[in-house]
Amino acid sequence: MSTLFNWNETFLTGLPAIDHQHQRLVELINDLGELVMSSDAIDTDAFAFARDALLDYVGSHFSGEEALMEKACLDRRHLEQHRAAHHAFTQEALVLGESGQGITADRARELVDFLVNWLAYHILGVDQSMARQMRAIESGQTPQTAYDEDLGHTQARTEPLLAALSGLFQLVSERNRALRALNQELDERVRQRTAELERANQQLHVLSIRDDLTALPNRRFAISALDELWREARHNSTPLSVLMLDADRFKQVNDTFGHATGDAILRALATRLQDAVRTSDIVCRLGGDEFLVICPRSPRDGATQVAEKILASRAPFHAEDGTECWNGAISIGVAEVQDNMMRPEDLLRAADDALYIAKRQGGAQASDG
Structure with a gap:
């Protein structure tokens, strides 16, 4: 009988270990497909054995692939999207493959259809993206740049994916002419599934860079943005500050008035910072009561003026009953890129050291690093 999933060079990622594992996955899926397509009566024991062998190998492959991505230092956005795709596949395959007292022919074919469709999409889409980003990082790009530039390959991935799915539908049609009417329905289902995955990826991207409490960009975004602006400053010889x-005595607020009040203060502080900075400045929450303001193309003097404006906007925070919960004091460390700094982390360390000095001197002030 015809092979359900035909492996060819279109599916090669250029990563030998991954390509070898993908070929093994295809072999296991074809073994499962042969059981399903060879007869209307499903041998449930043989099917369960083939299914479990596939799922065991999938678990091992996913773990190895994720370890490889971590080792290659891929952008966290891709890592999270890739892991989410792996998790979704595993959960759906388990649900589809639950046999109970036995598995019907329709359920078995539904599982095989899902496996083939998903694997074709995943290899041609997410795994190819992973491989491209790894090569870009090896050539000297930052993980963020490699991720962002790879987004432009989305359209290029669409055509081979549709071709792979079209081939699948033709193979199914050869087995039973009665299934021809189902091809359009399956095609639409795949398109909808692909669109859902793209929307889910977009939502994951938004969630991965936004702080839930304040809606400000979070630490992940801050580090990524600073890395990009650092490269720009170095390349163009422009300033960056x-x-x-850090909110002064904020721990006392949580201890005295509770975390709900503390959260309300952090939201108010986030608004205060956004109102005080310039339109070109980027306000981020790093975590707890610690915030970062990135001042692109701004020397220390300009950043210091921003710090002074933030300090001048000080206002106490009151509870609903009028009790003052926090006096609004914050400490600020200011730092500008210097010639002896080698990495963005050096700039953050200088700002953190300056913040420590401001704290040690009583807080409610700015200090230069």
């Missing part, structure tokens, strides 16, 4: 901010 940052402010590291």
Whole structure:
């Protein structure tokens, strides 16, 4: 009988270990497909054995692939999207493959259809993206740049994916002419599934760079943006400064008034910072009561003026009953890129050291690093 999933060079990622594992996955899926397509009566024991062998290998492959991505230092956005795709596949395959007292022919074919469709999409889409980003990082790009530039390959991935799915539908049609009417329905299902995955990836991207409490960009975004602006500053010989901010005596607020009040203060502080900075400045929450303001193309003097404006906007925070919960004091460390700094982390460290000095001197002030 015809092979359900035909492996060819279109599916090669250029990563020998991954390509070898993908070929093994295809072999296991074809073994499962042969059981399903060879007869209307499904041998449930043989099917369960083939299915479990596939799922065991999938688990091992996914773990190895994720370890490889971590080792290659891929952008966290891709890592999270890739892991989410792996998790979704595993969960759906388990649900589809639950046999109970036996598995019907329709359920078995549904599982095989899902496996083939998903693997074709995943190899041609997410795994090819992973391989491209790894090669880009090896050539000297930062993980963020490699991720962002690879987004432009989306259209290029669409055509081979549709071709792979079209081949699948033709093979199914050869087995039973009665299934021809189902091809359009399956085609639409795949397109909808692909669109859902793309929307889910977009949502994951938004969630991965936004702080849930304040809706400000989070630490992940801050580090990524700073890395890009650092490269721009070095390449164009333009200034770059940052402010590291910390709410004074904030722990006492949580201890005295509770975390709900503390959260309300952090939201108010986030608004205060956004109102005080310039339109070109980027306000991020790093975590807890610590914030970062990135000042692109701004020397220390400009950043210091921003810090002074933030300090001047100080206002106490009151509870609903009028009780003052926090006096609004914050400490700020100011730092600008210097010639002896080798990495963005050096700039953050200088700002953090300056923040420590401001704290040690009593807080409610800015200090230069």
